[in-house]
Amino acid sequence: MNMKTTPIPSEVVNEVIDAFGIHPAGKATIRELVKIVNDIEGITGEEYIRMEMGVPGLDPTFVGIEAEMIALRQGVASKYPNIEGIAPLKKEAARFVKMFMDVDVEPMHCIPTVGSMMGGMASFMVVNRSDKDRTGTLFLDPGFPVQKQQCLVLGHEFGSFDLYDYRGGKLRQKMEEEIEKGHYSSILYSNPNNPSWICLNEEELKIIGEISMKHDITVIEDLAYFGMDFRKDLSKPGVAPFQASVARYTENYILLISSSKAFSYAGQRIGMMIIAPGLYDRKYPDLKRYYSSEKFGHAMIYGALYALSAGASHTAQYALAAIFKAVNDGTYNYISEVREYGKKATIMKAMFQKYGFRIVYDMDLDEPIADGFYFTLSYPGFDGSQLVEKLLYYGISAISLEITGSSRTEGLRACVSQVRRDQFPVLEERLRRFSENHSIPK
Numbered sequence: 001m002n003m004k005t006t007p008i009p010s011e012v013v014n015e016v017i018d019a020f021g022i023h024p025a026g027k028a029t030i031r032e033l034v035k036i037v038n039d040i041e042g043i044t045g046e047e048y049i050r051m052e053m054g055v056p057g058l059d060p061t062f063v064g065i066e067a068e069m070i071a072l073r074q075g076v077a078s079k080y081p082n083i084e085g086i087a088p089l090k091k092e093a094a095r096f097v098k099m100f101m102d103v104d105v106e107p108m109h110c111i112p113t114v115g116s117m118m119g120g121m122a123s124f125m126v127v128n129r130s131d132k133d134r135t136g137t138l139f140l141d142p143g144f145p146v147q148k149q150q151c152l153v154l155g156h157e158f159g160s161f162d163l164y165d166y167r168g169g170k171l172r173q174k175m176e177e178e179i180e181k182g183h184y185s186s187i188l189y190s191n192p193n194n195p196s197w198i199c200l201n202e203e204e205l206k207i208i209g210e211i212s213m214k215h216d217i218t219v220i221e222d223l224a225y226f227g228m229d230f231r232k233d234l235s236k237p238g239v240a241p242f243q244a245s246v247a248r249y250t251e252n253y254i255l256l257i258s259s260s261k262a263f264s265y266a267g268q269r270i271g272m273m274i275i276a277p278g279l280y281d282r283k284y285p286d287l288k289r290y291y292s293s294e295k296f297g298h299a300m301i302y303g304a305l306y307a308l309s310a311g312a313s314h315t316a317q318y319a320l321a322a323i324f325k326a327v328n329d330g331t332y333n334y335i336s337e338v339r340e341y342g343k344k345a346t347i348m349k350a351m352f353q354k355y356g357f358r359i360v361y362d363m364d365l366d367e368p369i370a371d372g373f374y375f376t377l378s379y380p381g382f383d384g385s386q387l388v389e390k391l392l393y394y395g396i397s398a399i400s401l402e403i404t405g406s407s408r409t410e411g412l413r414a415c416v417s418q419v420r421r422d423q424f425p426v427l428e429e430r431l432r433r434f435s436e437n438h439s440i441p442k
């Protein structure tokens with residue numbers, strides 16, 4: 001047998017990549033890679049181990065579907081929802097923040113957005129315009145690439161550094177240095193972190209909070225993977241431990257809570273923006289350049305969110321209200337479902353390591369990195385974007401860490417959600433062939 005045959009015919013992979021025109025294919029964005037893999041699957045009929053995109057791999061939360069169908073039958077589809085959100089959703093969202101984060105906010109501070117994607121966009125549109133002498137965001141990377149795209153299309157400046165190199169107490173000095181250079185209005189990070197799955201601890205969140213107060217910078221805390229640090233049991237309403245948050249350490253924050261991963265509700269594009277009470281009421285005269293009011297909360301709702309979409313889908317708001325109510329009441333434990341991602345990650349990481357791959361972001365301070373929605377990989381002798389392309393010939397798709405702002409350019413991000421357990425034997429066989437064809441340099 002020819003040692004270099006690959007599970008997916010190389011002529012087809014070459015042809016699709018050439019037609020796309022991005023070389024190496026690992027330089028492509030997430031959605032571009034989705035297209036490349038769809039095209040190869042379409043031609044060959046071979047199913048990929050799809051790890052490129054963070055799509056939930058579980059059924060949507062049934063509580064949401066039921067509530068949404070009832071609302072639809074009651075005719076809400078013909079009515080514009082209030083931009084600030086329907087009352088039951090606002091109430092349950094504030095309760096959720098109390099129950100699962102131990103943070104106090106009022107319903108008025110909880111506003112639905114069309115996914116956290118829109119929450120981020122609207123946050124940039126208001127926060128980064130609140131002071132005429134500052135504009136832009138400091139990203140604590142690695143991160144979700146499209147958030148930088150949002151800054152780009154808005155014409156906002158941004159900067160970033162790789163958090164992994166500045167964990168614990170080292171974070172303060174590095175942030176101070178960056179802020180000195182950057183004149184930023186906001187700081188953004190995700191926790192747990194997409195893609196590395198590091199989880200910022202209380203000491204680090206306290207540092208970020210203190211810096212936010214000292215320099216008057218708004219922290220945009222992206223909780224797209226809410227409750228998914230599976231090392232702790234964050235599933236009990238009103239009982240510690242709680243989802244870690246900067247909200248305990250600053251009065252100047254926006255929390256983005258997505259329904260996409262925690263409740264497998266990505267398709268309905270619904271999330272919540274929680275604005276710190278002090279920030280909501282604050283007046284920024286420079287906002288008047290863009291909005292009718294200098295009040296932050298008002299500018300957010302009747303300026304940014306109005307301009308973007310005039311609110312979030314009416315039925316999806318009913319869905320999220322019902323989901324929050326069920327988890328707040330303790331009748332539905334969402335974590336018991338999403339825990340499956342962590343279990344699959346344990347198996348998949350071990351499989352990759354068996355065939356010579358390494359975990360790139362392997363430590364979370366002094367503990368091994370937790371098993372969750374994503375993990376990061378490298379293979380000796382390749383940089384990340386080459387490795388992404390190479391793996392396409394083996395029926396495995398992932399994205400390069402380079403596009404996430406990571407300093408670990410040798411790495412790629414693997415997402416476990418779409419990989420089914422019944423595909424594990426195929427994954428193992430493909431990895432075995434990959435390692436056979438790519439001996440590790442001594």
Ligand SMILES: Cc1ncc(COP(=O)(O)O)c(C=O)c1O
Binds near residue numbers: 144224
């Ligand atoms: C860090 C991060 N933020 C935001 C989002 C988008 O969330 P939503 O689907 O609620 O727009 C994602 C989705 O992958 C994400 O990983």
